[in-house]
Amino acid sequence: MAIKPTLSKGTRDYAPLEVVKRKYLFQLIEEVFQKYGFQPLETPAVENLTTLTGKYGNEGDKLLFHIRSNRSLKESNPQIAEALKDIPTGFIPESSDRGLRYDLTVPMARFVAMNWEKLPMPFKRYQIQPVWRGDRPQRGRYQEFYQCDVDIVGSNSLFNEVELIQIYEEVFTRLGFQDFTIRFNHRKVLNELAKAWGFESVFSSVLISMDKIDKIGISGFASELQEMEDLSSTTALDLVNLLSADVSEQWNILNQVMGDCEGWKEVNYLIQKVGNSHAQFDISLARGLDYYTGTVFEVVTHEVQMGSLGGGGRYDNLTEVFGLKNMSGVGVSFGAERILDCMEELNLFPTQLTPSKTKLLFAAFDEETFEQCSSLLFEMRKLQVPSELYPEFGKLKKAMKYADSKQIPWVAILGESELKEQKISVKNMISGEQNIISWNELFQLS
Amino acid sequence: MAIKPTLSKGTRDYAPLEVVKRKYLFQLIEEVFQKYGFQPLETPAVENLTTLTGKYGNEGDKLLFHIRSNRSLKESNPQIAEALKDIPTGFIPESSDRGLRYDLTVPMARFVAMNWEKLPMPFKRYQIQPVWRGDRPQRGRYQEFYQCDVDIVGSNSLFNEVELIQIYEEVFTRLGFQDFTIRFNHRKVLNELAKAWGFESVFSSVLISMDKIDKIGISGFASELQEMEDLSSTTALDLVNLLSADVSEQWNILNQVMGDCEGWKEVNYLIQKVGNSHAQFDISLARGLDYYTGTVFEVVTHEVQMGSLGGGGRYDNLTEVFGLKNMSGVGVSFGAERILDCMEELNLFPTQLTPSKTKLLFAAFDEETFEQCSSLLFEMRKLQVPSELYPEFGKLKKAMKYADSKQIPWVAILGESELKEQKISVKNMISGEQNIISWNELFQLS
Numbered sequence: 001m002a003i004k005p006t007l008s009k010g011t012r013d014y015a016p017l018e019v020v021k022r023k024y025l026f027q028l029i030e031e032v033f034q035k036y037g038f039q040p041l042e043t044p045a046v047e048n049l050t051t052l053t054g055k056y057g058n059e060g061d062k063l064l065f066h067i068r069s070n071r072s073l074k075e076s077n078p079q080i081a082e083a084l085k086d087i088p089t090g091f092i093p094e095s096s097d098r099g100l101r102y103d104l105t106v107p108m109a110r111f112v113a114m115n116w117e118k119l120p121m122p123f124k125r126y127q128i129q130p131v132w133r134g135d136r137p138q139r140g141r142y143q144e145f146y147q148c149d150v151d152i153v154g155s156n157s158l159f160n161e162v163e164l165i166q167i168y169e170e171v172f173t174r175l176g177f178q179d180f181t182i183r184f185n186h187r188k189v190l191n192e193l194a195k196a197w198g199f200e201s202v203f204s205s206v207l208i209s210m211d212k213i214d215k216i217g218i219s220g221f222a223s224e225l226q227e228m229e230d231l232s233s234t235t236a237l238d239l240v241n242l243l244s245a246d247v248s249e250q251w252n253i254l255n256q257v258m259g260d261c262e263g264w265k266e267v268n269y270l271i272q273k274v275g276n277s278h279a280q281f282d283i284s285l286a287r288g289l290d291y292y293t294g295t296v297f298e299v300v301t302h303e304v305q306m307g308s309l310g311g312g313g314r315y316d317n318l319t320e321v322f323g324l325k326n327m328s329g330v331g332v333s334f335g336a337e338r339i340l341d342c343m344e345e346l347n348l349f350p351t352q353l354t355p356s357k358t359k360l361l362f363a364a365f366d367e368e369t370f371e372q373c374s375s376l377l378f379e380m381r382k383l384q385v386p387s388e389l390y391p392e393f394g395k396l397k398k399a400m401k402y403a404d405s406k407q408i409p410w411v412a413i414l415g416e417s418e419l420k421e422q423k424i425s426v427k428n429m430i431s432g433e434q435n436i437i438s439w440n441e442l443f444q445l446s
Numbered sequence: 447m448a449i450k451p452t453l454s455k456g457t458r459d460y461a462p463l464e465v466v467k468r469k470y471l472f473q474l475i476e477e478v479f480q481k482y483g484f485q486p487l488e489t490p491a492v493e494n495l496t497t498l499t500g501k502y503g504n505e506g507d508k509l510l511f512h513i514r515s516n517r518s519l520k521e522s523n524p525q526i527a528e529a530l531k532d533i534p535t536g537f538i539p540e541s542s543d544r545g546l547r548y549d550l551t552v553p554m555a556r557f558v559a560m561n562w563e564k565l566p567m568p569f570k571r572y573q574i575q576p577v578w579r580g581d582r583p584q585r586g587r588y589q590e591f592y593q594c595d596v597d598i599v600g601s602n603s604l605f606n607e608v609e610l611i612q613i614y615e616e617v618f619t620r621l622g623f624q625d626f627t628i629r630f631n632h633r634k635v636l637n638e639l640a641k642a643w644g645f646e647s648v649f650s651s652v653l654i655s656m657d658k659i660d661k662i663g664i665s666g667f668a669s670e671l672q673e674m675e676d677l678s679s680t681t682a683l684d685l686v687n688l689l690s691a692d693v694s695e696q697w698n699i700l701n702q703v704m705g706d707c708e709g710w711k712e713v714n715y716l717i718q719k720v721g722n723s724h725a726q727f728d729i730s731l732a733r734g735l736d737y738y739t740g741t742v743f744e745v746v747t748h749e750v751q752m753g754s755l756g757g758g759g760r761y762d763n764l765t766e767v768f769g770l771k772n773m774s775g776v777g778v779s780f781g782a783e784r785i786l787d788c789m790e791e792l793n794l795f796p797t798q799l800t801p802s803k804t805k806l807l808f809a810a811f812d813e814e815t816f817e818q819c820s821s822l823l824f825e826m827r828k829l830q831v832p833s834e835l836y837p838e839f840g841k842l843k844k845a846m847k848y849a850d851s852k853q854i855p856w857v858a859i860l861g862e863s864e865l866k867e868q869k870i871s872v873k874n875m876i877s878g879e880q881n882i883i884s885w886n887e888l889f890q891l892s
Contacts, residue, residue: 002769003496005559008544011490013557015564016571019486034803035827037834039852040465044457044590045491045546045576046511050449065492065513067546098454100491100513111459113451118461120851121844122837125462130491144490157837159820166824273820323448357480374605374719378612381481388483391568391603398567405566406485 010135010143016355022146022340024353025175026128029148029334032170033126036163038150041125043107045100045132052099055106055321063134065143066096100132104149105318105331112153113322122155128336140341151331153318158266161295161314162273164332168299168310169277171334176348179302180309182278184270185285186295187313188263189254193283196257197238201230206239207286218244243284250283266295287311297332304342310334354407360387360445361408363399369414376412376424379443403429412442456581456589462801468592468786470799471621472574475594475780478616479572482609484596487571489553491546491578498545501552501767509580511589512542546578550595551764551777558599559768568601574782586787597777599764604712607741607760608719610778614745614756615723617780622794625748626755628724630716631731632741633759634709635700639729642703643684647676652685653732664690689730696729712741733757743778750788756780800853806833806891807854809845815860822858822870825889849875858888 007013014022030040046067053061101107104127112123128148135141150167152160161184168182190207194200209216209224216224221243225236242253258264271281287296294314301309312332319327343349362377364370370393380387388408390399396413403411413425424442427434453459460468476486492513499507547553550573558569574594581587596613598606607630614628636653640646655662655670662670667689671682688699697717704710717727733742740760747755758778765773789795808823810816816839826833834854836845842859849857859871870888873880 003767005497005556005768006494007560008490008492008494011492013490013561014486014488015561016485016487019488022488023486035830035832037802037804037807037832037852039462039802040460040469041462042460042465042468044454044459046454046457046578046590048452048454051451067511067513068542096514110451114453115459115461120848124834132492144492152837155837159816159835159837162820321449322451356483356485358483361483370605374608384481386481386483388570389605391598391601391605402566406483 008143010137010141012142012144017353020353020355021343021349022336024349025336025340025343026146026148028174029171030126030128032167032174033150035170036124036167038124038126039120041108041111041127042129043101043104043111043127045130046098047101047107047110049097049099051106051110052102056102060102064102065100065132065134067098067100068096101129102133103131104129104147104333105151105329108149108151108153109319109329110322112327113319113324116154116319116324116327121153122160123153124151125153126150140337142337146336148334148336149331150333151329153329154327155330156328158269158295160330161266161270164297164312164330165270165274165277165279168297168332169274169279172278172299172301172309175339175343176346177301177303177342180278181280181300181302182274183280183282183285183298183300184267184295185282186263186267187292188261188294189258189267189283190286192258192261192263193254197235199231199235199239202228206231210243210284211286211288213243213284247280247282251281254283263294270295287313291315295330301342304345306338306342308335309339309342356406356408357386358388358406358408359385360410360412361399361403361406362387362389363396363411363413364389364393365396365413365415366393369393369416369419372419373412373414376414376439376442383443385445410445454589456583456587458588458590463799466799466801467789467795468782470795471782471786471789472592472594474620475617476572476574478613478620479596481616482570482613484570484572485566487554487557487573488575489547489550489557489573491576492544493547493553493556495543495545497552497556498548502548506548510548511546511578511580513544513546514542547575548579549577550575550593550779551597551775554595554597554599555765555775556768558773559765559770562600562765562770562773567599568606569599570597571599572596586783588783592782594780594782595777596779597775599775600773601776602774604715604741606776607712607716610743610758610776611716611720611723611725614743614778615720615725618724618745618747618755621785621789622792623747623749623788626724627726627746627748628720629726629728629731629744629746630713630741631728631733632709632713633738634707634740635704635713635729636732638704638707638709639700643681645677645681645685648674652677656689656730657732657734659689659730693726693728697727700729709740716741733759737761741776747788750791752784752788754781755785755788802852802854803832804834804852804854805831806856806858807845807849807852808833808835809842809857809859810835810839811842811859811861812839815839815862815865818865819858819860822860822885822888829889831891856891 052064108125130144130146132144134143137143165182172180194203199206205228209221213221222240225231225239242250267281285296285298287298292313293316296313298311299309310333314330316328318329360380362373364373373389377387377389390402409429411427411429418424418436422439423436424439425434425436498510554573576590576592578590580589583589611628618626640649645652651674655667659667668686671677671685688696713727731742731744733744738759739762742759744757745755756779760776762774764775806826808819810819819835823833823835836848855875857873857875864870864882868885869882870885871880871882
């Protein structure tokens with residue numbers, strides 16, 4: 001009985017050309033990470049639930065994938081094992097103690113808590129691996145997808161923030177993005193503002209509204225402020241004025257309010273260090289409520305309609321939940337799936353990306369020429385030329401179709417007459433041009 | 447309340463140097479695969495259980511990891527959702543309909559069955575991804591580990607087998623293995639032998655015993671044969687003589703028995719094509735009982751005590767279970783974890799593999815030199831030199847320790863006096879030599 005082949009919901013196969021495009025992105029990102037001194041880390045897909053639960057809020061906990069093995073149940077209790085021995089696989093319920101990785105930050109924190117004595121400090125690591133979330137799948141949202149994270153653990157220096165902004169700048173520029181912004185803000189500046197303008201009691205609501213200005217506009221923001229009972233109309237007006245001002249006006253207003261508060265000093269250090277880049281201070285950037293405690297970042301492109309292409313920030317006490325105190329962390333993430341979608345839309349992939357590396361396909365007319373082709377093939381490979389021999393002889397049409405499908409640029413066809421003269425017919429699959437050349441000339445194609 | 451950080455059983459973290467070593471292996475293997483015209487494929491970790499179950503025998507089914515998301519249960523039935531709303535995450539049993547990938551062959555067969563009309567045929571693909579098995583963990587055996595597979599689907603040509611042997615030859619040679627053997631055999635030769643010598647009724651038992659000769663020796667093999675009731679003592683003696691003969695004697699014996707049987711012709715084609723390599727025909731190689739239908743392969747090293755480092759073979763009707771008939775497949779797998787263990791033991795990793803790519807670490811005495819260091823750093827990075835600035839100034843001892851830990855070969859230290867003269871002190875961390883050079887000379891270090 002044949003089974004209908006299906007993909008599990010929210011997952012995808014990556015066919016050869018897709019793998020090649022994804023690797024192009026990941027390798028470029030990785031090269032930049034390494035240039036900035038970051039080291040690779042990989043953690044297992046499967047983590048104990050004690051590591052995962054309670055770290056992502058109630059909503060996150062609901063999206064965790066839980067895992068069990070049949071063996072673990074059967075081994076846990078011989079009586080249960082006996083009772084269940086005829087129950088088909090897949091119908092045995094069990095409470096699970098393991099789950100699939102939900103992000104790359106918590107596994108890193110676990111790793112640091114377990115290994116910090118052996119690690120260089122600060123620990124600068126990058127990690128490019130898939131994560132799993134039981135979200136309802138929809139366009140652009142998957143249950144299995146890649147994250148690319150880069151973090152510094154164990155350093156309070158603001159210079160780390162400078163480097164993270166430079167990494168964003170270098171990666172997006174090298175990928176070919178032109179019109180993008182690296183927005184940054186500081187949670188301590190927002191806190192100071194709330195204190196100075198007296199909206200601490202509705203702080204969360206104001207931040208939530210601010211985060212939505214992209215979608216609801218300044219007028220939407222104003223009306224949401226109006227509905228907040230504990231917010232004075234003066235403060236509401238001040239906020240609307242601040243948020244609708246341009247960057248330099250905003251800076252002037254804030255400079256008066258902030259005085260020499262720590263967060264404001266840090267913001268000004270960053271402005272000075274990364275001023276001549278795509279980075280921009282943006283008081284409206286909040287990035288959620290609970291997680292970050294210092295700087296926050298977000299990258300947006302203006303060339304394509306798409307949410308943020310990455311984000312991050314600083315979080316104190318990253319590893320405290322695993323028993324290791326006073327470890328500050330700062331990091332950013334690249335939204336790989338969205339970046340790939342944008343690159344597709346903006347045609348940013350190099351044209352030389354092809355679904356195979358094969359440069360030359362041999363095709364033979366008969367058994368004798370097939371044997372000679374195989375010798376020529378082995379020579380080409382000794383010269384390190386990626387090459388193939390179509391494995392059936394006398395099927396030239398199929399061989400041509402094969403070369404087309406793999407975007408192989410050259411096809412070399414050996415017939416009886418060429419064989420006698422130690423020559424071979426070579427066709428350029430792009431121009432369509434065809435020439436008969438000697439075997440020696442063929443080897444020089446490498 | 448702090449949680450004790452733990453790894454899930456049978457899983458590992460890969461610290462930076464381990465990632466670097468693993469990537470060295472995977473990239474070398476990948477480069478060879480590409481040179482032979484193979485294309486990359488990646489499939490999701492999560493597959494529907496309909497795809498996975500029943501493909502790996504009863505034992506395999508027991509080792510499958512099953513997956514469920516809390517959301518899927520709660521959404522499946524509002525009444526259940528209501529009843530369970532106060533039950534903590536992780537305590538809700540559910541019958542699962544998904545699982546984790548157990549190998550790379552079944553997902554590939556599923557992919558081919560779903561996409562064959564769009565694929566080049568034959569489809570030559572490689573796949574390097576983790577798989578999961580609920581085996582009891584022990585030394586060298588993990589629940590999450592990598593496989594490296596290379597297969598050709600949709601071609602009956604024996605030339606594919608030639609290429610697979612060449613791939614084994616090239617990979618293991620380039621890795622630095624010297625004393626290894628690529629054993630090969632043919633199921634049809636074994637079948638023919640059973641027919642000719644009349645041991646078809648105990649065929650499976652003979653094969654199982656033969657597969658164990660490595661462990662039990664020829665005498666162990668002989669005594670196992672004696673215990674088989676349906677095996678004549680003449681045949682038992684013939685088998686013992688055959689298996690204890692050297693390679694050329696074996697060939698002579700078999701050549702008389704086989705006549706012009708198809709499997710024997712194929713074996714001789716392979717011997718002719720790959721004679722001058724580490725490949726060796728070996729009549730004792732069976733590789734399990736059910737799966738393979740043609741050639742079988744296995745790689746062993748004689749330099750380290752270790753099981754096989756890879757294996758594979760030809761299987762007819764690879765995709766039939768997914769409704770696509772007459773697709774023959776042939777492929778081999780590299781046992782990545784074992785190969786890595788061997789390479790560690792034989793010191794086969796290039797000495798230039800280091801846990802970071804950083805060539806130069808800047809360290810500053812005070813705030814002023816820190817700022818100048820950051821400018822020098824940005825210059826070095828413009829020259830594409832992987833480099834870092836230790837993020838705290840005045841901590842030279844810590845900076846040195848940091849450079850040691852990351853195996854950074856050069857440390858550049860900027861003090862007040864050097865700053866004035868536009869010079870910098872550069873220390874070679876390998877030789878210990880230290881020199882004061884100009885900033886211009888520094889840039890030439892790239």
